[in-house]
Amino acid sequence: MSAWIEFGRGPLFRLAFCLMVLGLLRIVLLTVVGIVEAYRRNSDRIVPWKAVARQTLGWLVPAGRLWRARPVYSTTSLVFHVGLLAVPFFLAAHVLLWRGATGFAWPGMPQPLADWLTLLTIAAALGLFCGRAFHRGARALSRLQDYVWPALLAAVFAAGYICSHAGLGAKAYQQFMLVHIYLADLILVMIPFTKIAHCVLAPLSQAVTAVAWKFVPGAGDRVAATLGYANSPVWVAQARSGAAPPAPAPKAAAKELVAK
Amino acid sequence: MNRVYKLKLILWTVVGLAAAVGAARFILGLGATTNLSDVTPWGIWIGFDVMSGVALAAGGFIMTATVYIFRLEKFHAIVRPAVLTAFLGYVAVAVGLLFDLGLPWNIWHMIVFWNPHSPLFEVGWCVMLYLTVLTLEFFPVPAEDFSALARIRRFLLKFRLPLVIAGIGLSTLHQSSLGSLFLIMPYRLHPLWYSPILPLLFLISAIALGMMMVTLESHTTAWLYRRKPETEALASLGGAARWVLLLYLAMRFGDLAVRGQLGYLFAPGLHTAMFWLEISAMAIVPAILFSLVRVRRTRGGQWAAAALGVFGVVWNRIDVGGLAHLRQGAQFYLPAWTEVAISAGVVAAATLAFLFFVERFRVWEQRPADPDADPLKLPEFDKVGMTWLGVPVVAARTVYSLGFVFAAALGVALIAPQPASSRGVDPQSSHRARGGPILWIDGNLNGFGVAFPHEKIEQKFGGDASCVYCHHMNFPRDRASGCYECHRDMYLVSDAFRHDWHASPEGAHLACTQCHPAGQPRAAAGAKACTACHKDMIPKGTTIQVKNYRTVGYVQAMHELCIGCHKSIAKREAKPDFARCATCHKEDRAVTDAGGPAFQPPAVRGILLPPVPR
Structure with a gap:
């Protein structure tokens, strides 16, 4: 058993970690190249870079925006992300492993803080899983990996928590450690090839949309005006009440706008 | 999935593995990543990357001499690919050497601190100068596509003849000097390989190899891009190569006879087997194949003879560079997988560069057409994920980079982390009194x-x-x-x-x-x-x-x-x-x-x- 543990934290971890780092680098590079190519191919090169930057930075901390619409979900998600990033990077035991392997180390977080964060993260992961599974709209939008990820992360955190706390005998400790290590390796490998790639692609997503779909500022209003729905919150009205959309404005106005 | 695409995927994967191993070589050091030691300090990197690389690039000076000095115009179509092969070969030699040198950042020392008594000094200078000459010889080809470079191109073309002459001089100098390196070790090199005329043997075999390499390269790329090879010109090249090979055979066996070492030809053992396999592949069989006119004129015959010859000469250089050294001390050198990976990676990178140049610039009379670039071609689905990866260019780079990433990660996983500096002492357990x-x-x-x-x-x-x-x-x-x-x-x-x-x-x-x-x-x-x-x-x-x-x-x-x-x-x-x-x-x-x-x-x-x- 200890040989399997050593293999999991030795060669297998190196493989998984390198696949994650290089894989993430690869998709960033491919995306950037894709953006540049799409931009060059466009005949219309007006891109609202400032609006893109504002959108990107705004969504990096979604608290302010999501707070109003879905406060419980956004808070859970925020807690989940904080725990997910802070615990693996700053757990003192992990830092010690890095120091042993590479000689580099950074300050670890105090153990009580790590304990509470771990429990919060597990709770948040289960909450997110349930929120997805028991909401009809969310279920319709979900793929297999959307269910697998919260469950997988909760399992890894739980196994790690048990290893560091319960007064397990040597055998039980090794079993839980084996689960912890191999699941963690699996997670590292899966990161660049599943939706977790958003950890590096999120800053680029707005730019991709802007270049590929050419949403210049005010484009939505102009589309609405062209269709004859100027100044009418058509989507909101439809979504909330299910009522029929208001009658389009006279064609003449639309023609005038297009001529402009 | 055409041939070029498959080959490039393999090459990128090999380059990925070599990238990881190369990084490990510079972080962990030579001791941790090679089987080299103080007893066998030269291994496959010298025998294959440097000595074979230089020999394989001999086609450059032979073809430029044939066309620009002797004015044999029927070989004109082969000059540009030959010069490109030579240029990339020498770049590969320089890169491969940087992996092998203990302190690669001191490579400029030979420019300033002269040691005219050393053959390595001469080899170093010649390689450096010839690489410059090759750069200047090849530069006009890519410059054709950029109007801004037209003046430089015209200027360089004026100096083509002096450049060609300089290239021939420098090549002959250091092709033979690579043999001179081993004159110093008569008691270390096996008597079947050691000879006072080693420099001459190296030069002659390099000339034959240059011709065979040009043939091999032409046929391989013809198969790859489904284009017509220059079979007729290559047939006359093979005819010439035959005489060089026969001369080489006569010199090699004559030398053995003069030195009284013919007995070793039939002494049972590993070295004798290696010698016979090597000499058959590099000279005897190709000489016979090139002598048969009916074989010489066919694509298959030319390819087989050239491939055997190239394999044989590369093996000869690896033998002289390390494998045929008599066993010294307790160790027998066999290259570690990491050494093989870096050598393969250097070759793969050079091949990728070659394919880039022939696709992007006018190295051949006609640029090869990519079968996937046809705008009317229907989209093809990825065999594994059954998804459409986009237009061929996007699909290609998506898959190549995936191969690179997987191979590099595998390389890192396989290299055990070891202390950067050796403690110099093997573990040796103690026993009770x-x-x-x-x-x-x-x-x-x-x-x-x-x-x-x-x-x-x-x-x-x-x-x-x-x-x-x-x-x-x-x-x-x-x-x-x-x-x-x-x-x-x-x-x-x-x-x-x-x-x-x-x-x-x-x-x-x-x-x-x-x-x-x-x-x-x-x-x-x-x-x-x-x-x-x-x-x-x-x-x-x-x-x-x-x-x-x-x-x-x-x-x-x-x-x-x-x-x-x-x-x-x-x-x-x-x-x-x-x-x-x-x-x-x-x-x-x-x-x-x-x-x-x-x-x-x-x-x-x-x-x-x-x-x-x-």
Whole structure:
């Protein structure tokens, strides 16, 4: 058993970690190249870079925006992300492993803080899983990996928590450690090839949309005006009440706008 | 999925593996990533990357000479690819050499600090100058596509003839000098390979190889891009190569006859087999194939003869560069997989560069058409994921980069992390002292030891009470545990505390929390001391205080234990000889101890040390 543990934290971890780092680098590079190519191919090169930057930075901390619409979900998600990033990077035991392997180390977080964060993260992961599974709209939008990820992360955190706390005998400790290590390796490998790639692609997503779909500022209003729905919150009205959309404005106005 | 696409995927994968190994070579050092040693400092990187690379690039100077000096215009179509091959070959040589040099950042030294007595100095200068010449010779080809470079291009074309002449001079100089390198080692190189005319043999074989390499390259790319090879011109090239190969054969066997070494041709053994395989592949079979006119004029015949010849000459260079060296010391050199990976990666990168140049610029009369670039072609689905990866260019780079990433990660996983600098000492476990009243202290069982009058000293210092003067730590419930139990290696530091045993189900089966306090990271620093459980581990009144459980090597422990007392006694009783080495190291039990383990001469990193004179 200890040989399997050593293999999991030795060669297998190196493989998984390198696949994650290089894989993430690869998709960033491919995306950037894709953006540049799409931009060059466009005949219309007006891109609202400032609006893109504002959108990107705004969504990096979604608290302010999501707070109003879905406060419980956004808070859970925020807690989940904080725990997910802070615990693996700053757990003192992990830092010690890095120091042993590479000689580099950074300050670890105090153990009580790590304990509470771990429990919060597990709770948040289960909450997110349930929120997805028991909401009809969310279920319709979900793929297999959307269910697998919260469950997988909760399992890894739980196994790690048990290893560091319960007064397990040597055998039980090794079993839980084996689960912890191999699941963690699996997670590292899966990161660049599943939706977790958003950890590096999120800053680029707005730019991709802007270049590929050419949403210049005010484009939505102009589309609405062209269709004859100027100044009418058509989507909101439809979504909330299910009522029929208001009658389009006279064609003449639309023609005038297009001529402009 | 066309041929070019498949080949490029393989090449990118190989480059990915080599990238990881190359990074490891520069981070961990040569000792950790190669099988090279002080006994065999030159291996496959010299034999394959450098010596074969230079020889394979000989086609450049041969074809430029044929077309621009001798004005044989029918070979004109082959000049540009030949020069490109030579240029990339020399770049590969330079890159491969950087991996092999211990201090690659000192490569500029040969420009400033001259050593005109060294063949390597001449090789270095020639390679450097010829690489410059090749760059200038090839530059006009890519420059065709950029109007901004037109003036430079016209300027360079004016100097084509002087450049070609310089290239021929430099090439002939260092192709032969690579052979001169081995003139210095007549007793190291096997007699079938060592020869005073080694430089000449290298030059002649390089000329033949240059022609065969051009043939091989033309046919391989023709197959790859489904284009028509220059079979007719290559047939006359093969005819010429035949004469060079026959000349080489005559010189090689004539040289063996003159030196009186023909007997080795039939001496059974690995070297003889290697020689025959090598000479058949590089000269005998290609010479026969090129002599048969009907074979020489077919694509298959040309390809087979050229491929065999290229393989043979590369093998010849690897043999001379390391494999055919007589065994020295205890080691036999075989390249490590990491060395092979880097060599393959350099070749793969050069091939990718070649494909880039022929696709992007007018190296051939007609640029090859990519079958996937047809705008009317229907989209093809990825075989694995059944998704459409986009237009061919996007699909290609998506898949190539995936291959690169997977291979690089695999490379990192396979390379065991090792200390960046070698400690220079192999692990060598220590063994218990044997005997009764007089102990024979010989930790590595090599027959050279010290006879220690244990009983006499024990009585002199007060019987049982004197144990604690030396024995400072015991196994649980043991008394006066042997030195070798904790000082487990002769020279290296070892750990007296066995964590794996305490924490394993088969051993002590302890829970972590029985030693490590809760709420703290589990490190050695915060853990319980051994004596908290093992109360009798440190004997009462011991003179040597144990500070931690890292134990010094056996040799150091023995010396520190004895010499301290001996020195003070020597001073107190005015007996200066009492603290000298020979007072204790005077007995050699290798002969009398015939029933014991066989005599093992001491070895440091595999190199045998000379035995101590008796």
